[in-house]
Amino acid sequence: MLLIRCPYCEMERPEVEFRYAGEAHLVRPLNPAAASDEEWSAFLYLRANDKGLHAERWRHAVGCGRYFNCLRDTISDKISATYKAGEARPPIS
């Protein structure tokens, strides 16, 4: 089980308190009516599915209930940073 630090609660809590919410930093088309099928496909379905460092969203479902972002290595499952929604991805590689 992962131990995840919620950047809002500022506490390290067990994974069962959280819900995974997929790849981070995907931007919804700003003008939905003007977006092409390709742009919608990319936003809705296409994913990096990184093997290695992966930026992803989690929700502290049974804590503060808020979404935040996390940098995790998908080979070792080691978490290197968690940060609030809207913040830039930390420069970790």
Add this chain to the structure above:
Amino acid sequence: MKFSLLSLARQALKGHQGWPEQWRSPEPKSAYDAVIVGAGGHGLATAYYMAKEHGMRNIAVLEKGWLGGGNTGRNTTIIRSNYLWEPSEAIYGHAHTLWGGLSQELNYNVMFSPRGVMLIAHSHHDAQSFKRHIYANRLAGTQNEWLTPQQAKEFCPLLNIDASIRYPIVGAALQRKGGTARHDAVAWGYARGASRLGVDIIENCEVKGINRDPSGAVSGLETTRGPIATRKIGVVAAGNTSVIMAMAGVRMPLESFPLQALVSEPLKPVMPCVVMSNTIHAYMSQSDKGELVIGAGMDGYTSYSQMGGLHIATQTLEAICEMFPTVSRLRMLRNWGGIVDTTPDRSPIISKTPVPGLFVNCGWGTGGFKATPGSGHVFAHQVATGEPHPINAPFTLDRFRTGGLINEAAAAAVAH
């Protein structure tokens, strides 16, 4: 050497010292007509049918680890075809038909055992959903029937149908001709069959890059055992598909998750069929060695670690103990994970790609083993001819742009 009673007797007289290797281990050639990436069941089946039905003998299967060492060797071997949508019924039904004659086809005992697969309903919603499947299956000519809790217990006496349990059993959907097969034998049988037809199976050969010519079409691969030139690549890499496809600049609608399984210590035969519960994530059958084979749910996050959280396995065992109280004192011998590539609609992708010469067979998620023969058969057609077989035509990569999804996510609840 063909396996037969005669060859067995002949070898017995010679003290079993004369059995030849079942497939060759050749050095990679510098060029092939086609290369399949991934020597799991699906990849080996693809190569076998490419050689047998499409006459392509100058082909190779590359495998970064050992043959059948990924999800082929890690799954719980359940075979059924009672899916909801017609394209799914067609491909899983095609596979189911091929399973029936596979041991004869390959001259290799894959131990296909159609002992019945029973999906357990725990709620009114489950019952409605399963009956919808049964009616849809009946229209498509796919076998599937509804059982009351008493009938389910008659079919599987180990089942606890007491109304006092946390998620009482309200009925079940049974596919009598569903069952299991020996997963390793499937990989070995296809490998032996393909190798005899001239296919080079190259283990410990990891793909590091995909080369393309100025027109954008594939021209070869970079591997840990040197460059290989080819004009056709079929990627059948399961959980690692996104990684391989990224080498050709293709972003996939896939996410890779750990899926866990466990086996118990061996018992005398107690479990006459396969029981699956999507609602409480517990799947159980008994192998011919006597171990109870238990499938767990998926972990919640993407990972390539081939192991998952203990709480996932714990939840599954709690569910198993409630459905089958008889086995609650059993010890588990092994617990492992495999990396499954899931699509947004929970249906596979068997398709050409935007890159000429590059084909992909992936997205089987949590339930690809059952489709192995059918998947290989239609993907062989796709790679050999460049055009889809009618059965895999709906399973395009492009459906995530056009919206022609095959939504088995809602249909199959969660698992396969």
